[in-house]
C-alpha cells in the first residue's frame with residue numbers, strides 16, 4: 001500500500017475554502033506565501049490526489065515535479081490508492097475527498113494559519129480519527 005498522507009492549510013477555526021479558493025487567496029503576507037511554497041516543497045516527487053475544483057486551481061508548473069491525479073466520486077478509494085503502491089500519495093482535498101480518504105491517511109500535515117475570517121469549506125477534526133469500515 002502507498003504511504004498515504006494529507007496536506008492541508010486551515011484558518012484559526014478550521015477555515016479551508018471560500019468561493020472556490022483558499023479563504024486567504026491573494027494575501028501576500030509571508031505566512032501565506034510560505035504555506036504555498038511549502039506545499040510545493042513537501043509534495044515534490046510525489047502523487048497528489050484531489051477533487052476537480054482543487055485540481056483546477058493548480059498552476060501548470062505544478063505538473064512538472066509531481067503526479068497530479070483528479071479523483072471523482074465514482075472512483076473507489078482502494079482502487080485509486082492501489083495504483084501507486086510504492087509512492088507517497090498526498091490527499092489534497094476538498095472536504096468530500098478527505099471525508100472518504102481519511103481512514104487511509106496516516107500522516108496529517110496541517111498548517112494552521114492566522115486567518116480568522118469567512119469560509120464555506122471547513123476542516124473536520126473527525127477526519128483525524130476516522131476508521132475504515134473493515135477495522
Ligand SMILES: NC(=O)c1ccc[n+]([C@@H]2O[C@H](COP(=O)([O-])OP(=O)(O)OC[C@H]3O[C@@H](n4cnc5c(N)ncnc54)[C@H](OP(=O)(O)O)[C@@H]3O)[C@@H](O)[C@H]2O)c1
Nearest residue numbers: 008009017018020021022051052053054071072073093094
Ligand atoms: N485549505 C486547503 O488546504 C484546501 C485544500 C483543498 C481545497 N481547498 C478549498 O476547498 C474548495 C474546493 O473543494 P470542494 O470540496 O469544493 O471541491 P473539490 O476539490 O472538487 O472536491 C470535492 C469533489 O471531489 C469529488 N470526489 C472525488 N472523490 C470523491 C469521493 N470518493 N466521494 C465524494 N466526492 C469525491 C466530488 O466531485 P464529483 O462528484 O464531481 O466527482 C466532489 O464534489 C476550494 O475553496 C479550495 O480552495 C482548500
